[in-house]
Amino acid sequence: MFAALLFGFSTDGYPDESVRIILKETAEIWQETVRLRDLAELNGGDPQKTKTMGDTVVARSPQPGQTRFVGGDYIRIRLRQAGFDTDQLLFRGASDVRISRTSASLPVQQIRHAVEATILRRMPWKEENVTVSDIQFDETVHLPVGKLTYRIIPKRNENFLGSTILALHLFVDGEPVRRLWVNATISVLADVVVAVRPLGKHQYIRTEDMSVERRDLATIGSEPLTRLEDVLGNRTTRMIYPNTVLQTDMIALPPLVKRGDIVKIVASAGAMTITATGLVKEPGGKGDVVRVMNTDSQRIILARVAGPGAVKVEF
Numbered sequence: 001m002f003a004a005l006l007f008g009f010s011t012d013g014y015p016d017e018s019v020r021i022i023l024k025e026t027a028e029i030w031q032e033t034v035r036l037r038d039l040a041e042l043n044g045g046d047p048q049k050t051k052t053m054g055d056t057v058v059a060r061s062p063q064p065g066q067t068r069f070v071g072g073d074y075i076r077i078r079l080r081q082a083g084f085d086t087d088q089l090l091f092r093g094a095s096d097v098r099i100s101r102t103s104a105s106l107p108v109q110q111i112r113h114a115v116e117a118t119i120l121r122r123m124p125w126k127e128e129n130v131t132v133s134d135i136q137f138d139e140t141v142h143l144p145v146g147k148l149t150y151r152i153i154p155k156r157n158e159n160f161l162g163s164t165i166l167a168l169h170l171f172v173d174g175e176p177v178r179r180l181w182v183n184a185t186i187s188v189l190a191d192v193v194v195a196v197r198p199l200g201k202h203q204y205i206r207t208e209d210m211s212v213e214r215r216d217l218a219t220i221g222s223e224p225l226t227r228l229e230d231v232l233g234n235r236t237t238r239m240i241y242p243n244t245v246l247q248t249d250m251i252a253l254p255p256l257v258k259r260g261d262i263v264k265i266v267a268s269a270g271a272m273t274i275t276a277t278g279l280v281k282e283p284g285g286k287g288d289v290v291r292v293m294n295t296d297s298q299r300i301i302l303a304r305v306a307g308p309g310a311v312k313v314e315f
Contacts, residue, residue, distance in 0.1 A: 018044055018045060018088050018090050019042055019043070019044050019049075019053065019090065020042070020043040020090045020092060021036070021040045021041075021042055021075075021089055021090065021092065021093075022040055022041040022042075022043070022092045022093040023039060023040045023072060023075075023092070023093035023095070023097055024039055024040060024041075024093065024094060024097055025093075025094045025097070025098065026097065026098045026099075027039050027097055027098070027099050027100070028099075028100045028101075028102055029061045029099055029100070029101055029102065030101070030144070030145040031061060032060065032061055032144070033057045033059070033060060033061060034057065034059040034060065034061055034070070034099060035055055035056060035057055035058065036053060036054050036055075036056050036058050036075065037054035037055065038099075039058065039070065039075070039097045040075075040097075042054050044090075053079065053084060056078070056079060056082045056084075058070065058075050058078040058079070059074070059075075059078070059099070061099065061101045062099060062100075062101045063101060064101050064102070064103030064104070064142040064143055064144050064145075065101060065103035065142030066100075066101055066142075067098060067099060067100045067101070068098075068099050069096045069097065069098055069099070070097050070099060071095060071096045071097075072091050072095055072096075075091075076091070102145055103142035103144070103145070104142070104145050104146070104148065104172075105141075105142070105143070106139060106141055106143065106170075107148070111137070111150065112135045114150070114152060115132075115135050115152055115166060115168075115182055115184060118152045118154070118166065119132050119154075119160060119164075119166075119184065119186060120132070122154060122160065123160035123186070124160065125160065125188045129188055129189045129190060130186065130187065130188050130189075131186075131187040131189075132184055132185070132187075133184070133185050133187065134184060134185040135182065135183070135184045136182070136183045136184075137180050137181065137182040137183070138180055141170075141178060143170065143172055143177060143178065144172045144173075144177060145172075146172040146173040147172065147173050147174075148170065148171070148172055149170075149171045149172075149174070150168060150169060150170050150171065151168075151169040151171075152166055152167070152168055152169075152182070153166060153167045153169065154166050154167075155167075160188075161186055161217055161218050162185065162186060162218035162219075163184075163185055163218075164183075164184050164185075164186055165181055165182065165183055165184075166181075166182045166184065167179060167180075167182075168181070168182050185218075187216045187218055188216065188217040188218060189215070189216060189217075190215065190217050190224075190226060191212050191213070191214055191226055192212070192213060192214075192217075192220065192224040192226055192245045192246070193210050193211075193212055193224070193225045193227070193228055193230075193231050193245070193246045194211050194212070194215075194243060194244065194245055194246070195209060195210060195240050195241065195242055195243065195244045195246065196208075196209065196210060196211050196242060196243075197209055197242055198239070198240065199239070199240040200236070200239060201236055201237065201239055202236060202237075203235065204233065204234070204254065205231050205232055205233065205235070205236065205251065206232065207228070207232060210228060210231055210232070210246070212228055215245060220245045221245065221247045222247075223247050223248040223249070224245050224246065224247055225245075225246045225247065225248060225251070231246060231251060233254070234251040234252060234253055234254065235251065235252055235253075235254050236250060236251060236252075237249065237250055237251060237252050238250060252285070253285040253286065255283035255284055255285050256285055256286050256307060256308050257280045257283060257284055257290065257305055257308070257309070257311070258280065258283045259280055259281060259283055260279070260280065261279075261280040261309070262277060262278070262279060262280075262295075262309075263277075263278050263279075263280055263309050263310060263311050264276075264277065264309060264310050264311070265277065265278040265292060265294065265301070265312075265313060266306070266310065266311070266313070267312075267313040267314075267315065269315040276294055276295075277294075277295045277296070278292040278293060278294055278295060278301075278303070278311065279292065279295055280292055280311075281300065284305045285305060286305050286306070286307065287304065287305060288304070288305050289302050289303070290302070290304075290305060290311065
């Protein structure tokens with residue numbers, strides 16, 4: 001009797017034209033909106049009008065995997081807003097309908113394979129030297145039911161080395177629904193030059209000082225030296241300890257000329273070449289521009305180191 005008073009329906013004496021709305025206890029929805037036919041059985045009245053009423057949207061669905069309650073009073077208001085004469089509606093059944101939204105789960109393994117494929121396709125490394133591991137993202141996400149597609153986008157200027165983050169954009173039936181962040185670890189193995197004994201600053205590097213080992217580039221600096229021939233004969237620029245991976249800034253070519261060296265100055269102008277004797281005023285390696293005094297004129301000129309005992313001046 002209380003429910004009859006609350007919702008305005010009677011237990012007898014229904015007019016023939018009245019529509020009986022029998023609310024369910026629970027309803028399971030997969031779409032974005034809730035229609036009256038999802039929540040109730042409709043009997044009586046004009047069939048076409050009843051069908052139209054059943055198709056009327058009376059609520060929004062909860063998020064996928066969640067629930068909400070919709071009461072008879074709220075449904076009556078929504079039907080009145082849609083233009084129906086609610087005085088002709090007879091409500092029965094539950095006073096509140098528990099609505100559950102059906103959800104779809106992420107295809108976790110499929111997405112992991114797609115993330116790995118994206119990294120391997122875009123990275124600058126040879127695939128045989130790379131291992132992608134620890135691919136992590138929120139696997140508990142509930143999605144709307146429908147055709148799932150996704151797009152995986154690395155960060156701008158990504159170097160694909162060590163820990164990395166990628167954006168996972170999810171679409172259902174072509175509509176964007178979520179964006180997740182994916183964490184992954186990229187290991188790249190490469191041959192690098194490693195010191196096997198301590199080396200002092202400005203010490204010349206010999207074969208017995210170095211070895212070539214395979215290391216993960218993610219655990220070392222950004223400019224490791226990878227070939228032994230690029231290191232031998234050079235000098236260290238700092239103290240180097242055993243097991244150190246050599247970087248480009250740790251070595252320097254030994255100077256080809258030193259302060260006080262007597263060198264041959266070669267000046268070229270087209271087909272004409274002039275030579276003179278010079279006195280080096282500062283040390284320099286091959287290609288460096290150094291100050292040299294012409295011993296004949298006593299003038300200081302700038303010349304480029306061409307090799308041991310030779311500098312060039314170009315006009």
